[in-house]
Amino acid sequence: MARYLIRRLGQALLVVAGVIVLTFVIMRLVPGDPAVAYAGPKATPEQLAQARERFGLDEPVWVQLGAYVRDLVTGDWGTSLRTRQPVLDDLALAFPASLELVGAALLLAIAVGVPVGVLAARYKTKFPDLGVRVTSMLAVSVPVFWLALALQTVFASNLGWFPVAGEYDDSLNTTSPLTLWTNITIVDALITGNWPIFTSTLRHLVLPALVVAAYPAGVIAQMVRATLIEEASQDHARLERALGFRETSILTRFALRPALNPVLSLIALVFAYAIVNGFLVEAVFNWPGLGRYAVDSIFSGDTPAIAGVTLLVALVYVLANLVVDLLQGVVDPRARAR
Amino acid sequence: MTALVTRRALPGSVDRLALAGAALIVLVVLAALLAPWIAPYPADEVDPVNALLPPSGAHWFGTDQVGRDVLTRVLYGGRTSLSIAVAVLAVSAAVGVTLGVVAGYAGGWVRDVIMRVTDVFLAFPALLLSLTLAVVLQPSVTTVVVAIAVTWWPWYARLSAATAASIANRPYVDAARCLGVPAPLVVVRHVLPNSLTPVLVQLSLDAGGVILTAAALSYLGLGAQEPVAEWGLMVQQGQTLFTTNWWVVTFPGLAILVTAFAFNVLGEGLRGALDPRRIVK
Numbered sequence: 001m002a003r004y005l006i007r008r009l010g011q012a013l014l015v016v017a018g019v020i021v022l023t024f025v026i027m028r029l030v031p032g033d034p035a036v037a038y039a040g041p042k043a044t045p046e047q048l049a050q051a052r053e054r055f056g057l058d059e060p061v062w063v064q065l066g067a068y069v070r071d072l073v074t075g076d077w078g079t080s081l082r083t084r085q086p087v088l089d090d091l092a093l094a095f096p097a098s099l100e101l102v103g104a105a106l107l108l109a110i111a112v113g114v115p116v117g118v119l120a121a122r123y124k125t126k127f128p129d130l131g132v133r134v135t136s137m138l139a140v141s142v143p144v145f146w147l148a149l150a151l152q153t154v155f156a157s158n159l160g161w162f163p164v165a166g167e168y169d170d171s172l173n174t175t176s177p178l179t180l181w182t183n184i185t186i187v188d189a190l191i192t193g194n195w196p197i198f199t200s201t202l203r204h205l206v207l208p209a210l211v212v213a214a215y216p217a218g219v220i221a222q223m224v225r226a227t228l229i230e231e232a233s234q235d236h237a238r239l240e241r242a243l244g245f246r247e248t249s250i251l252t253r254f255a256l257r258p259a260l261n262p263v264l265s266l267i268a269l270v271f272a273y274a275i276v277n278g279f280l281v282e283a284v285f286n287w288p289g290l291g292r293y294a295v296d297s298i299f300s301g302d303t304p305a306i307a308g309v310t311l312l313v314a315l316v317y318v319l320a321n322l323v324v325d326l327l328q329g330v331v332d333p334r335a336r337a338r
Numbered sequence: 339m340t341a342l343v344t345r346r347a348l349p350g351s352v353d354r355l356a357l358a359g360a361a362l363i364v365l366v367v368l369a370a371l372l373a374p375w376i377a378p379y380p381a382d383e384v385d386p387v388n389a390l391l392p393p394s395g396a397h398w399f400g401t402d403q404v405g406r407d408v409l410t411r412v413l414y415g416g417r418t419s420l421s422i423a424v425a426v427l428a429v430s431a432a433v434g435v436t437l438g439v440v441a442g443y444a445g446g447w448v449r450d451v452i453m454r455v456t457d458v459f460l461a462f463p464a465l466l467l468s469l470t471l472a473v474v475l476q477p478s479v480t481t482v483v484v485a486i487a488v489t490w491w492p493w494y495a496r497l498s499a500a501t502a503a504s505i506a507n508r509p510y511v512d513a514a515r516c517l518g519v520p521a522p523l524v525v526v527r528h529v530l531p532n533s534l535t536p537v538l539v540q541l542s543l544d545a546g547g548v549i550l551t552a553a554a555l556s557y558l559g560l561g562a563q564e565p566v567a568e569w570g571l572m573v574q575q576g577q578t579l580f581t582t583n584w585w586v587v588t589f590p591g592l593a594i595l596v597t598a599f600a601f602n603v604l605g606e607g608l609r610g611a612l613d614p615r616r617i618v619k
Binding site for chain 1: 355454455457458459461462463465466467469470471473474546550553554557558559560570573574577580581584587588591594595598599602603606
């Protein structure tokens with residue numbers, strides 16, 4: 001196990017190094033001069049030179065890469081050209097909001113996807129199965145930004161059941177200000193017993209979380225269905241059938257547990273995907289997360305901010321994969337050999 | 339054995355669904371190819387007098403903000419989306435399969451280097467790297483193709499490396515080597531053709547994903563630009579009108595959904611037929 005751990009950690013570090021280099025290269029390709037973007041169009045040559053020196057743009061490329069890596073490691077992810085705040089501070093505010101949205105969406109996706117997958121496996125080749133297959137495929141194929149717009153129009157703008165946009169009512173900041181602990185609004189509201197903000201956030205979460213949940217719910221349902229059908233044809237299922245267990249209880253009591261292992265690794269893959277898919281949803285619902293930050297940064301040509309978002313999401317992805325691999329190594333010794 | 343049992347236990351619905359997907363794809367492709375002939379109006383005919391008309395006999399899908407026929411633009415949008423998908427998949431598969439087959443056949447450090455580079459690219463979710471790249475390049479259809487292809491080839495590299503590695507040890511490949519056939523020829527004549535089946539399945543599965551990613555980039559304004567008819571762009575341009583003029587947004591969105599659905603269902607069916615156990619890449 002120790003050897004597996006070290007090898008897997010080494011692999012992850014190598015990928016992280018590659019991710020940093022790739023991000024650096026992409027950012028070097030950005031058209032336009034970041035010094036000009038920082039100093040503004042009316043800057044004097046002296047101000048430009050100052051800005052250039054400040055960002056180290058007058059050094060050779062490999063020196064810049066070295067400086068970039070050193071800065072990243074010491075927690076200096078650069079200064080946003082748009083907000084003029086350290087990028088890491090901006091990310092520390094935006095990332096929890098995205099986590100909140102994606103976390104809620106994944107919980108929803110598991111709560112819906114797993115039972116629906118069991119249902120499909122139980123009635124395979126019959127009508128419920130076909131229904132689940134078609135619906136889960138639709139959920140995977142729907143353009144998120146369009147689904148977001150549609151739900152927003154119907155359930156928020158027209159019916160008024162849910163708020164149109166935002167994370168919670170801004171007016172609550174004055175009537176019942178929120179004490180920050182984790183920066184995840186709904187968690188902070190819960191632990192500090194701030195009910196007005198808690199319920200408001202919950203109401204604001206429903207529509208965007210539904211949209212983000214569509215893809216993972218579809219994938220999880222398909223995965224659970226396929227693994228359960230395979231499990232149900234194994235010898236242990238045959239024995240259970242011979243012992244007189246009903247088909248439903250064979251699936252839920254015996255087959256479901258081994259089937260959840262691949263679902264676990266699926267969730268890690270889907271997690272990073274959901275964050276990025278969430279970008280589009282955040283743009284529609286004006287959710288104050290990474291996506292809105294990324295989109296705003298893109299349109300203002302804010303290179304350090306874009307690099308920060310790219311790096312952060314890639315790191316989260318590497319980390320999620322690592323955690324799942326290690327967990328599986330613990331759960332299933334066969335996985336270590338791979 | 340298990341695989342056989344599972345496959346026999348799943349007749350009917352799977353294949354019928356995949357067939358429906360195939361039929362839908364034929365329909366979408368035909369509609370896109372024949373757009374200039376079957377579209378009821380010229381592609382970019384602006385007619386401000388008839389702006390924002392609801393669906394009717396004259397305009398089945400209504401008209402948009404500048405009076406263009408939405409049905410016509412949806413048909414032309416299919417040309418854009420399908421061309422993007424074909425270009426992205428062709429480039430990704432060409433690059434990915436070449437690198438993958440070389441890695442799988444050569445093994446050793448060559449394989450290690452190629453696979454580690456692949457891992458790095460795989461650490462970026464496709465839409466994220468495409469977003470970042472789309473900022474660097476000027477927004478256009480070509481940008482979309484480049485940006486998505488950069489994020490998509492590693493999947494093909496990984497897939498074909500695994501297949502090529504297993505084929506490289508087959509007796510017929512050994513035989514070819516013993517007969518003195520040079521390595522490049524062994525790869526091209528024996529390893530490559532036999533590594534292609536899983537790639538073909540993956541292509542069908544990925545077409546839906548590429549179309550969705552391309553539409554998302556265009557929706558964000560980083561892809562196709564006016565006056566190109568593109569589904570994602572049409573949704574973006576009409577989004578503020580959703581409450582009052584639903585048809586401007588609804589039909590292009592449905593077009594994306596139907597096309598992605600068709601490819602996903604067909605790909606799923608093909609994969610199920612070839613290997614019922616592999617579900618997610």
